[in-house]
Amino acid sequence: MSISSRERFLGICRFERPGDLFLMTPYFHDFWARTLEEWVRQGAPQQIVDNRFRGTYFQLDHIRMLREISLGTFMDRRIDIGGAAYVYEIPPIVPCYETEFISQDEHTVTLVNEGGQKVRVSKDNPEKMPTYLDHPVKDRPSWEEYKKRLNPDTPERWPSDWGDYVQKMNNRDEPIMLNVGGLFGFVREWMGLESLLYMFHDDPGLVEDMMDQISYLEVEVVKRVVKNIRVDCAMFWEDMAFKTGPLISPAMFEKFMVPRYRKLTDILHGNGIDVVFVDSDGNLNELIPLWLKAGINGYWPLECAAANDAVALRRKYGKDVILAGNIDKRALLKGRDAIREEVMSKVPFLLESGGYFPSVDHLVPPDVTLENYRCFINTLRELAGLGALPE
Amino acid sequence: MESYFDTISKAVESGDDKQVAKTAREALAGGVAALNILEKGLVPGIQALGKLFKDGQVYLPEVLISCRAMGLGVEELRPYLSDANIHNKGTIVLGTVAGDLHDIGKNLTKLMLECGGFNVKDLGVDVSAESFVTAAREYNADIVGMSALLTMTMTYMPEVVKALGVAGLRDNVRVMIGGAPISREYADEIGADGFAADCASAVDEATRLMGIG
Numbered sequence: 065m066s067i068s069s070r071e072r073f074l075g076i077c078r079f080e081r082p083g084d085l086f087l088m089t090p091y092f093h094d095f096w097a098r099t100l101e102e103w104v105r106q107g108a109p110q111q112i113v114d115n116r117f118r119g120t121y122f123q124l125d126h127i128r129m130l131r132e133i134s135l136g137t138f139m140d141r142r143i144d145i146g147g148a149a150y151v152y153e154i155p156p157i158v159p160c161y162e163t164e165f166i167s168q169d170e171h172t173v174t175l176v177n178e179g180g181q182k183v184r185v186s187k188d189n190p191e192k193m194p195t196y197l198d199h200p201v202k203d204r205p206s207w208e209e210y211k212k213r214l215n216p217d218t219p220e221r222w223p224s225d226w227g228d229y230v231q232k233m234n235n236r237d238e239p240i241m242l243n244v245g246g247l248f249g250f251v252r253e254w255m256g257l258e259s260l261l262y263m264f265h266d267d268p269g270l271v272e273d274m275m276d277q278i279s280y281l282e283v284e285v286v287k288r289v290v291k292n293i294r295v296d297c298a299m300f301w302e303d304m305a306f307k308t309g310p311l312i313s314p315a316m317f318e319k320f321m322v323p324r325y326r327k328l329t330d331i332l333h334g335n336g337i338d339v340v341f342v343d344s345d346g347n348l349n350e351l352i353p354l355w356l357k358a359g360i361n362g363y364w365p366l367e368c369a370a371a372n373d374a375v376a377l378r379r380k381y382g383k384d385v386i387l388a389g390n391i392d393k394r395a396l397l398k399g400r401d402a403i404r405e406e407v408m409s410k411v412p413f414l415l416e417s418g419g420y421f422p423s424v425d426h427l428v429p430p431d432v433t434l435e436n437y438r439c440f441i442n443t444l445r446e447l448a449g450l451g452a453l454p455e
Numbered sequence: 456m457e458s459y460f461d462t463i464s465k466a467v468e469s470g471d472d473k474q475v476a477k478t479a480r481e482a483l484a485g486g487v488a489a490l491n492i493l494e495k496g497l498v499p500g501i502q503a504l505g506k507l508f509k510d511g512q513v514y515l516p517e518v519l520i521s522c523r524a525m526g527l528g529v530e531e532l533r534p535y536l537s538d539a540n541i542h543n544k545g546t547i548v549l550g551t552v553a554g555d556l557h558d559i560g561k562n563l564t565k566l567m568l569e570c571g572g573f574n575v576k577d578l579g580v581d582v583s584a585e586s587f588v589t590a591a592r593e594y595n596a597d598i599v600g601m602s603a604l605l606t607m608t609m610t611y612m613p614e615v616v617k618a619l620g621v622a623g624l625r626d627n628v629r630v631m632i633g634g635a636p637i638s639r640e641y642a643d644e645i646g647a648d649g650f651a652a653d654c655a656s657a658v659d660e661a662t663r664l665m666g667i668g
Contacts, residue, residue, distance in 0.1 A: 171581065172556070172581070184556060185556070186554070186556055186581070188554070189554070192554070192555065192556060192557075192605065192607075192608075193556060193557045193604060193605075194556050195556040195557070195558055195580050196559075257559055258519065258559075258562070258563075261515050261516040261519050262516070262519055262520065262523075264516045265470065265516055265517075265520050306515075306560065306635075306653065307635060307652050307653055308652050308653045308656075309511065309514070309653075310514065311514070311515055312514055312515070312516060313513070313514040313516070313517070316514070316516070345635070350511075367635070369635060369636050369637070369638065370635070393606060393636075394606060394636060397606060429605065429606050429607055430607060431606055431607050431610075
């Protein structure tokens with residue numbers, strides 16, 4: 065009897081399918097636009113820029129994210145900069161800000177994006193992270209203005225034909241992911257990192273107020289979604305760690321974030337959604353036990369350069385955690401031997417243990433060649449007893 | 456006198472900027488030399504905070520408010536001190552390498568290095584090898600510090616190392632690197648002298664490179 069993609073996904077998350085290789089796309093297998101452009105130059109079909117085509121080409125496993133609901137963040141905002149696209153994500157504000165071009169020089173363009181952030185973007189490669197020059201929230205008065213954009217009931221936040229949308233989503237065979245959003249991540253996008261870190265000391269009440277508003281928005285949207293749509297997993301987005309540890313202390317995390325996370329995860333768990341991921345770059349070792357306490361049990365991308373070790377995490381936390389990523393992108397720069405060594409040092413154990421989705425430890429960067437990415441996929445397929453990708 | 460130093464040191468460590476400024480003013484009024492206040496009050500406070508950060512006892516918000524407190528204290532002392540008194544550990548030319556516009560890590564590192572007694576010349580982002588060389592020469596730099604966020608841009612770092620060599624500066628200028636994809640192995644591979652995993656260890660690494668640690 066054939067098994068659906070959704071059943072496979074949930075089976076892996078519940079440690080019921082050791083050895084099953086589920087190469088989730090989009091999200092865990094995702095790519096910078098320039099990577100795909102480079103691959104076309106290296107001989108890939110032009111259609112590889114299309115998500116569905118790419119999934120088939122590399123025999124990846126699709127999930128469906130509920131992009132049409134404005135709650136999480138998606139890399140779906142685009143501004144044309146001299147023929148290339150500045151692609152970025154913003155918190156779920158409705159309405160968005162008007163894009164405004166401020167100035168330009170030989171190499172950069174300065175603009176206000178739809179999130180209200182003033183940024184300096186590279187003309188040569190607008191996808192690279194910009195320099196952040198200013199943010200929309202600076203103090204209580206600017207916050208009071210900004211929060212008007214965070215109303216869960218704004219019609220533009222929702223698909224226009226809700227009934228039709230619900231039916232379409234519930235008829236799909238693929239796993240459905242609800243991008244819940246974040247707490248720290250959103251507030252950082254509103255204020256900028258340094259201002260936010262000062263604010264934890266200078267005006268913690270304002271940080272609490274901002275987190276209250278975003279968790280209110282998230283709770284209200286999540287309640288409506290899970291009442292109608294069969295959701296298989298949820299994804300938070302935080303990016304709240306750097307190379308050696310979290311951006312705030314565990315004590316701050318417990319105080320500011322755990323109770324608000326719990327409001328959300330209690331609803332998710334109460335509706336049978338027990339696969340709850342968080343996307344955060346940086347070293348997550350101190351944060352994982354706190355996220356577990358908050359009801360969040362899945363982690364991606366587990367960046368290797370930030371000392372995340374999926375094998376060690378599996379040994380430490382057993383079946384309490386679902387892991388994704390942790391294949392060092394720097395190995396994919398080096399070639400066949402390095403790729404094989406990286407994969408073989410981790411994936412056999414992790415795949416057999418279950419609860420693991422192999423992927424590179426972030427988006428695949430443009431300096432990874434098509435040949436090396438195919439070598440990576442083929443090494444994984446070989447481990448799972450599958451044939452190589454067609455030439 | 457010792458109580459002034461102790462109060463200032465503890466206030467820097469806890470990020471109490473008002474207490475730092477007030478006690479520094481009182482100490483000056485009481486006849487304590489500004490250099491003593493700096494070296495026996497402010498510096499031990501920020502050093503203690505740096506150790507707590509490295510030991511995982513405090514986190515970036517605490518580092519930021521302590522640096523702010525130290526900065527306020529330095530401002531109280533500034534009329535009585537030369538810049539050489541305040542930043543006496545050496546000069547560092549710092550920047551994010553060409554092609555990379557990310558500056559958050561570089562800015563935090565700058566803050567910590569200045570608090571740690573270094574004179575930092577911040578070249579900003581998207582800095583070319585030529586600009587690093589020119590600035591290193593102009594400011595008579597002891598160290599060139601480079602940051603990169605991406606695997607795509609870290610490959611520019613060896614070009615800067617090479618350019619410093621071609622300019623004849625490598626005998627006198629040490630090179631220190633950091634950033635998300637950077638490792639000690641990569642630093643060794645490209646001929647950099649130092650590597651820092653985060654902003655606090657950048658102070659230690661720069662101190663080591665200056666031979667004063």
